[in-house]
Amino acid sequence: DVKVTQSSRYLVKRTGEKVFLECVQDMDHENMFWYRQDPGLGLRLIYFSYDVKMKEKGDIPEGYSVSREKKERFSLILESASTNQTSMYLCASSPHAYEQYFGPGTRLTVT
Amino acid sequence: KNEVEQSPQNLTAQEGEFITINCSYSVGISALHWLQQHPGGGIVSLFMLSSGKKKHGRLIATINIQEKHSSLHITASHPRDSAVYICAVSFSGGGADGLTFGKGTHLIIQP
Numbered sequence: 001d002v003k004v005t006q007s008s009r010y011l012v013k014r015t016g017e018k019v020f021l022e023c024v025q026d027m028d029h030e031n032m033f034w035y036r037q038d039p040g041l042g043l044r045l046i047y048f049s050y051d052v053k054m055k056e057k058g059d060i061p062e063g064y065s066v067s068r069e070k071k072e073r074f075s076l077i078l079e080s081a082s083t084n085q086t087s088m089y090l091c092a093s094s095p096h097a098y099e100q101y102f103g104p105g106t107r108l109t110v111t
Numbered sequence: 112k113n114e115v116e117q118s119p120q121n122l123t124a125q126e127g128e129f130i131t132i133n134c135s136y137s138v139g140i141s142a143l144h145w146l147q148q149h150p151g152g153g154i155v156s157l158f159m160l161s162s163g164k165k166k167h168g169r170l171i172a173t174i175n176i177q178e179k180h181s182s183l184h185i186t187a188s189h190p191r192d193s194a195v196y197i198c199a200v201s202f203s204g205g206g207a208d209g210l211t212f213g214k215g216t217h218l219i220i221q222p
Contacts, residue, residue, distance in 0.1 A: 033209050037152075043197070045209040058209055088152055099144060099159040100210065105152035 003027070004103035006091055012109045019078040021106050023091030030095060032074035034058075034066065037088040037105075049074055081110045117198050117213035125221055130185040132216045134198030137179065144210060145172050145183050146197040154197070157183070188220045 007022035023032065033048040035058075045058030047066040055066050063085060067075045074093075078085055091103040114137045124130055134143070145157040158165050158172040160181075165172050169188075174181040185192055195217050199210040 035209075040214070042214040043199075043210075043212040045211075048209045059211075090152070090154065092154075099156045101156065102146075102154035105154075107152070 004091060004093055004101050006089075006103040006106050008106050009104060010107050010109075012111065013078075013081050014111055015082060017078075017081050017110075019081045019108070019110075021076040021078075021089055021091075021108070023074045023076070023093075023103055024072055025074075025093040025101070026072065027093070027095070027101075028071065029093040029101075030071075031093060031100075032068065033092040033094075033100065034064075034074065034076045035090045035092065036060070037090060043090065046076065081108075083110050086110045115198055115200055115211055115213040117216050119216060120214065121217045121219075123219045123221065124188055126189060128188050128220075130188050130192070130218065130220075132183045132196050132198075132218070134181045134183070134213055135179055136200050139179075140200040140202060142201045143174055143181050144199040144201065145181075146199060148195040148197060148215070150194075157196075185218075190220045190222050193219050 004025045013019050031050050034046045035043045037043045044060050046060055046064050047058050049055045049068040052071050065077045086109050089106045092100040094100040116135050118133045142159050142161045144159050146154050147157050148154045160174050169186045171184040195215045197215045198213040201210050
């Protein structure tokens with residue numbers, strides 16, 4: 001079975017802190033994605049990557065950056081966390097042109 | 112910009128009832144996904160389809176490309192089907208571009 005893991009299920013950070021969210025997949029998928037999910041807004045794409053060291057902005061990239069140094073790992077970085085970045089963050093991966101596999105999510109609270 | 116609309120937003124039904132959740136989208140797509148999210152956050156892909164109909168157990172998904180509309184049906188519903196069901200579309204088979212999501216349908220099946 002495909003497994004997508006995220007480094008934390010719950011995370012509490014202070015405003016202004018640098019935050020790293022890690023995602024690892026074990027199926028050699030080319031594509032990886034970061035989404036955030038908010039009540040009433042649904043899931044929205046932050047960034048995605050289709051290869052090592054490649055990244056593309058999604059619908060809401062402001063305030064975020066990403067890093068993909070190895071194929072299996074895709075990191076989301078909040079350079080200076082703000083309260084409006086409190087959300088559920090979901091990572092996903094997919095082989096080319098197939099369905100996406102989601103991680104369990106990280107619920108981030110910024111105080 | 113493509114939009115994905117789901118209906119209803121909330122649905123409460125009795126065990127055994129036939130359930131239908133609808134999804135419409137505004138521009139051409141290459142694939143449509145139905146996802147299930149249980150409390151706690153984990154998202155599971157139920158179907159990915161680009162034409163016709165797919166069936167898995169008590170779940171059936173249909174898509175009408177001309178009408179830009181898809182439905183998810185649950186036959187003989189059961190309380191364990193209670194979850195949020197999310198429709199999402201992709202422009203490249205779910206591969207490189209990420210998904211655009213509907214806001215989800217919160218389904219509750221009462222015993």
